[in-house]
Amino acid sequence: MKRVQFSMIFLLVNFAFINAQVGISNPSPASTLDITAKNATGTSANTDGLLVPRVDRQRAQSMSAVPVSTLIYVNSITTGTLAGTAANINSVGYYYFNGTAWTKLATSLNIYNSDGTLNGPRTVTTNGNLLTFVNGGNNVKITTSATEGALSANGSSRGFLNLVGGSANIDYYVENNGIAQFNASGNSTKLSVGSTNATPLGLKTNNIERLTVLSGGNVGIGTTSPNTKLEVSSGTANVSGTTLTNLNSASPISTGQTLGVDNLGNVITVANPTAASVTTASVNSTTGASFNVNDTTVTMVPGTSQPVTIPTGGKALFINFMLGIDYGSNPAGSGASYYEARLYIDGVATDCYMRTQEYGAGGFSAQFSFNTVKFLAAGNHTIDVRMTRTFNNGVASGANMVCSPISMSFNATYLN
Template identity: 65%
Template sequence: MNSIQFSIILSIFSSSILFSQIGINNNTPLTTLDITAKNATGTSTHADGILIPRVDRQRAQSMNSVPVATMIYLDNIATGTQAGTAANIDTTGYYYYNGTSWIKLNPMNNIYTSDGPLSGMRSVTTNGNTINFVNGTSNVGIITTSTEGKFSATGSTRGTLILSSGTSLVDTHVDEASEAQISSSGNSTKLSIGTNNATPLALKTNGTDQLTLLSNGTMGIGTTAPSAAFELASGTTNTSGLRLTNLTSSSPISTGQALGVDATGNVVTVANPSPTNVSTSSVNSTAASDFNVNDLAETIVSGTSQTITVPTGGKALFINFMLGVDYVNTPAGSGTAYYEARLYIDGVATDCYMRTQEVGISTNASFTISTIKFLDAGNHTIDVRMQRTFNNGTTSGANMICTPMSMSFNASYLN
């Protein structure tokens, strides 16, 4: 038996010297060692192949000065320890030596059969294909194209994406024929949604921006370009678009300032109206002094002069004057003259007057003046003056003595 083995070794050695290449089952080796199967085809039951050394883990761990690329087959891991050069030997199979330790050759474990850490970053080129993790009708998919990267989570009744850090959670989900929702829970202190550059944040419905928040903090509803801290555009003329459901015209009045709008629609405070009261200056007399009336000048009716103080802003003055006089004498001349009572403000005649005709001695006449005049703020003097406006035979300059029989004169305004 030993002579046969030596002959084989000698034959191989001689062949290697002659050709520098070794062929087994062939005479024209193409590489350093070229092995041709004894039975490459057919139904022969003889075994073809290479049977490399088989060792247990302890033996592999004990080897010294192992050349790089040495290959072995680990047939038993019950011996030795998973340490040193055997740190990667955790299962039976083919191993090669990389100069430091034994490395598994084409390991059979993968994400479908076992867990384990990655030794480095891995990239999967999908070549336009989708990666799906499927469980029945539910799946998680990673879709990439030349212009789009997309992540999807699909369920028959709910699709959910949950991000967690400790006990803080952000839950994004959508239910079939129901709501879509983004919410935070756990011990998170805030759910912040926004931008980190100078671009607007918009909320839209039915494809249209309904609420816009600009980078300067101004917010608009119904407008994408708000010009105030908050701008509301109702889209309907003369309608603000702001409704206070629980504060209506039937709500009781409380203290505070009233609100109004300026010319551009800004909401501003306006002064609360003061309670309305009437300020009146009046004269009521039946004992005023006699006075003479002629055609040459106006004569102030005794007792009618009064001073009115109008407050800041001015007021509309309501003026009412009723005078009854008795004509005492018959002036020189003949005929019956005409007499006029006219309202004066600050010594200036107004357009408010009344004229009557004198019909003879011991007769009387009535004058009534009612008007409204707007006066500026300050003090004003009001009186009534009489004059003969048509002599009708009466001598010019002759006096008619008038005795007041009754007089009611008042001026009032609303505060």
């Protein structure tokens, strides 16, 4: 029997060497080793298949002079370490030897039903075809656990991102040597830019924030902390930084309030100026009564006393006085004396006066005139002109000189 067994083994080995093909359960092998299942079909409970050597990680790590393509099944990683030829053995599974280390037989992943991890950068070339993601029930998301999440749309001439909701569009794009734009289109009824929490909105140019909208609605131009609904900071003293291009000093006046600024720079409305009116108190006469003038008293020129009522706030009073007289007598020693006409307000002499000297003894005429501006407080006032002889020059003290008015004009005017 033993001779028969050895003979059969010898014949089998000899047949394998001659044919270089071995069949198990297969008399006509189609490859170097061809194993045919005992039960290729049907409901048999017998096990068909091929069992490769099963070892733990430590055993795989301990092997030496392993031929390339050797196949094993690692059934435990609780032993050994991720080092040397076992540097890739991190889970239970099939491994083959690549000449340097054991390499896992990776099963192909289908992204439609399996998760996976990229070992390096990958490029998908669509070859001019659209790549479209369609989700009927949920959002399509691109997420990352890294510090920065970025979505890039690059083109040789334009980068473009289009968001569509129904028939309303938002387009983001930038063109080479063109303008970066952010537009709403389609049936969009509003383009709203801002925040949904209590944070400010800023617009910048040249990396400097030029316009700021705070969470409370205050808008600042040139300032990031506006204190009012609109605050403009020009950065230059005494320059508002605001220009109304189509409204200037040549524009016609229309109805409405006048604008001004208060001491804090707030734009405020001020009362519109009323049309100017002139209020005048005047005396004009060519038939005034004669009056006596001497050096011991001050005599009011008849007809010059006038009441003036000044409105609230006070007014500047423009006063004009002119008096022509004849000297109607010839007191002893007269002909070289000095006479003065002076403005009085509320019975008090002012610093406005005119002084003249006689031209000769008796019968000569003289003229007195002056103009001045006096500020009067609100209320009722009285103005008049009074005369006296300031230098007798040979005339006895107390001697009267009769003055006969030829003409007189005395006007007091203020603007409303």
